[in-house]
Structure formats: structure tokens, C-alpha cells
Amino acid sequence: MKKNIKSILIFLVIFGLGLYSFSIKKNITVNYLGVESDNELLLYFQETHPNNDAILCGYEDLNDDGRKDLLVIYVEEYRKNAMVVVIDTGEGFKLSDHTHAPIQNQKIEFKDIDKTGPIEFIVSGSKDGKYGYAIFRLIDDKEIKDLFGEGMEDCC
Template sequence: MRFKMRQLAVAFILITSICVLSACDKSNNKGDKKIQVSNSKLLEFFENEIPDAEILLAKEEDLNGDGLKDIVVIYTRYNNNEMVVAINNEKDEFKLSNSHKAPIENQSIQFKDIDDKDPIEFIISGSKNGAVGYGIYRLENDKVIDLFGEDMNDCC
């Protein structure tokens, strides 16, 4: 019982954080580009690895705590939207994480250190035909781990 209460409390905090971040993101996103990355080599790597992908949104942040910026990419390919992390492991040594389904419309990528320790978490949100969903992820051992989500299947 105590464990379930703790899980509910953590879920409530996460949902509240997402709502606050969504409000901030909408107010600060006016005029922003869909591709917000400075490492063009890492972005080129993604484009070479998945040449038939159309990038819908890309943002960078150090997702594995190594001091190098990685890129979260939401893209469409074969009429499916997916999300992957292009990982910058060392000087010009790149790899892609596993992919996950991504929202069809109104995609958003936000970074938030939810547990105050590395690695940082990231939040993918969006919609499909009015159904809104989000997922909270973390990059561990070069794999995207799904930590928590709400209605993500409805928006992908």
C-alpha cells in the first residue's frame, strides 16, 4: 500500500511537471525552428543512417551525462512517426538508439532532470486527431527507456 501511494505521488509530480513545462514551452516556442541543433555532423549521421526519414522535430541535450550533446529526433518514415536519439559518444563517434513510436501531430520535446541525477530525462508529447499523450524517457546504455507515459498509444 505504501509503495502504491509513493508511485501515485511520483506520477502526480511528473504529470504536474509536464503541464507546467508544456505551458512554458508554448510561450517560448514562438518562431523557434523545428531543428534546434548545433552539431551538424551528428545530424548528418542521423540523415545517413535513416536517409528516407523526414525530420519533424530535433532538439539537443546531453542525455547520457558524458558532456557531449545528443539529439532527440522525431521523424516520419513510411507513414509512421518515430523517435530516436542520435548519440554523440566520443569525438565524431556516433550511434543511434532504439526507436519508439512518436506522436502524429503537435510534437514537443522537453528536457527535465526529474530525479536530480544523471542521465537527464526527456518528455515527448503530442496528439493525433485531438487525442493528447506524452511519454517520459531516459537514455541508458545507449537505449531509450520508457519510464512513464499517458495516452501515448492514442497519439501515435
């Protein structure tokens, strides 16, 4: 009888720890994305890319129209990531073309480098210890144009 009670208590403790670690992992994942999980642009991305997990997002007005857009770095396939911009048109959402993105240690920064709109964004990251970065601009709500970069071909 005492053995059964101990076994049940051990099972409950292990089960409780499992639930606790799952909730922490889920919270870390949401915080790591860079936007809230209920961001409507992120939800649109998830709806249009149900088989692609978002890794990191940046939320900024990328086409200089006064509405924030969402840059999404996502897993395209094994060891191949891509990025796309979800554009808020004011009447709905649309997607830019996609381009390559770093595999590991992704980082997004927004800078108005030339002091004219639209704003530029810097994406950096690594792959197998090789680091790279590139400066991009969204052109005509369609193309993610690589303006300048170094080492991106080695980390994407």
C-alpha cells in the same frame, strides 16, 4: 506588343513570388527542427536514414557523458513516426534503438526530474485530436525507456 510586355511582367512577378515563398518555407522548416541544419549529429541521422524526414530535434546530453546528443523525431512511414537518439561518443556517432513518437504537434522538453543523471526527456504530441505524453530516459546508450506516460498509445 503591349500585351506581350504585360504577360512577361506578370510571369516575372508570379515567378518571383514563387521563389520568395519557397525560401520562406525552407527557412521555417530549418528553424522548426530545433537545431541548425548543419548540426553534425543531424547530418549523421540524415545519412543513416535517407528516406526518413526529421520533424523535430532536441539537443542535450542524454547519457550524462558531457557531450550533447540529438533526439530526433522523424517520419518512419505514412501516419507512423518514431524517435531515435544520435549519440556523440567522442570518437564518432551511434544510434540508439528507436521507439514510437507522436504524429502531430510534437514537443520535446528536457528535465532532470530525479536530480541524478542521466537527464529525462518529455515527449508530447497528438494524433487526430487525442493528446499524450511520456517521460523517457536513455539507458546504456541503447534503449529509450518509457518511464511514465499517459495517452501515448493514442497519439503514436
